Amino acid sequence: MKASRQAPLGVFDSGLGGLTVVRELRKALEHEDIIYLGDTARVPYGTRSAATVERYAIGCANHLVARGVKAIIVACNTVSAVALERLRVDLDLPVLGVIEPGARAAAAATRVFKVGVLATAGTTSSGAYGRAIAACSTRIETIGQAAPLLVPLAEEGWTTGQVPRLAARRYLEPLARAGVDVVILGCTHYPLLFDIIQQEARSMIGEHVAIIDSANAVASEVADFLASRDLRCNEGALGTTRLVVTDRPKSFSETASRFLGSPVGAAEAIDL
């Protein structure tokens, strides 16, 4: 099936976090329509088993396919870590994850061949970043660090002050000790804490440390991918962003404005 350039992009995540990817997509691809599905009834995925995450991910993807999207962007590190291959096998359209772009950007940035990854427990224990980075260069060592407090801090908007600072330091400490010069923000919530993580990483590792925001890396790979397939929508009106969630549409819209950095319309509630 050949999709049309006018068809929307489908993006999904377990909840809010993937909106940081939408924000970057909006900047890179201003004419594209985007449908964002947040599976807020079953958030978070990061603490669940691989089999459960896979089942949820298939449900989300099928819903977007039914809405006629031309490609699916899995804006969730946990799903990208454990279910991307399955989605690519099952679905008859392009599926892009967040791990490979972040891994490629990190592999290109490291000078000491040591990359640190802050992520959820699920992503960390999957070892997916290590595999994706090894696919770029087997010389690079990947050190993962689970950082469970960063998601609630980002969701609460608690992004400055001692608490996020000390939380960032706690999670960066093993990475600094291991001698990394690149830190991947391996969860789509973390870009909201970019400034404080970068500050602490500079003080603990050095001014040369590179912080990889995978949302950004994903958006530029999506733009390249669409162009290469002649699927990019380059003209016409500015694209729309439609939000769909599985629970609590009202509070979602409110928090979504913080993630997107601009006010958004009401979210539509669906059952999966």
Place this chain on the structure above:
Amino acid sequence: MKASRQAPLGVFDSGLGGLTVVRELRKALEHEDIIYLGDTARVPYGTRSAATVERYAIGCANHLVARGVKAIIVACNTVSAVALERLRVDLDLPVLGVIEPGARAAAAATRVFKVGVLATAGTTSSGAYGRAIAACSTRIETIGQAAPLLVPLAEEGWTTGQVPRLAARRYLEPLARAGVDVVILGCTHYPLLFDIIQQEARSMIGEHVAIIDSANAVASEVADFLASRDLRCNEGALGTTRLVVTDRPKSFSETASRFLGSPVGAAEAIDL
């Protein structure tokens, strides 16, 4: 249906938190068998809509009924806040929640008729503590405060040091300003942070402040209730504790030992 004294008690929660209630039940009722169901596939409930929480709660309760329990203890503040009445109507056996016992203990303790409640967003916005406390005395004012960071801190075992201290201070601050002399720990995770919350509450409110751990209040009400119905198991071997979860049984057993304060056996995985 008249249950037998030998039948087990059924306890459920969205995840781990309710194990603090099990710990208190074990102390108060050493001969009772306990089946604990943690709905780890769908945790947390605290951020979900009332309709979703009600649907999940009915699923959990029916599973325990099928296992022949003599009473159900809802060891989850969110479910107690939004779905307790529905469970009592639907089920043909006693259902006890965590909010009423905590509210009664708080109403008995306050001297200034102002009670603060730390809880999840769901419990706070339900207003359930306010109603339960008003049922004890309409003179008492209830001030709720959502405290989203405390659950991940408790689950991670990060219960000492600056981060839990500053988080506790942030959430206690509006309660101190309102002039409460009692603070209810309105989420079953929070007793793991009891010491640090008590310390900060004493420094911000005064040495006289009472911290109500509802797990403790629930256990003594359950003991009284069973005795009053002649359902209490007073003799024989020490009771067993069986853990049942809907996802990730292995990591559950590990964290459960921290909540229960003693090692536990393997958790059984079920589908709901």
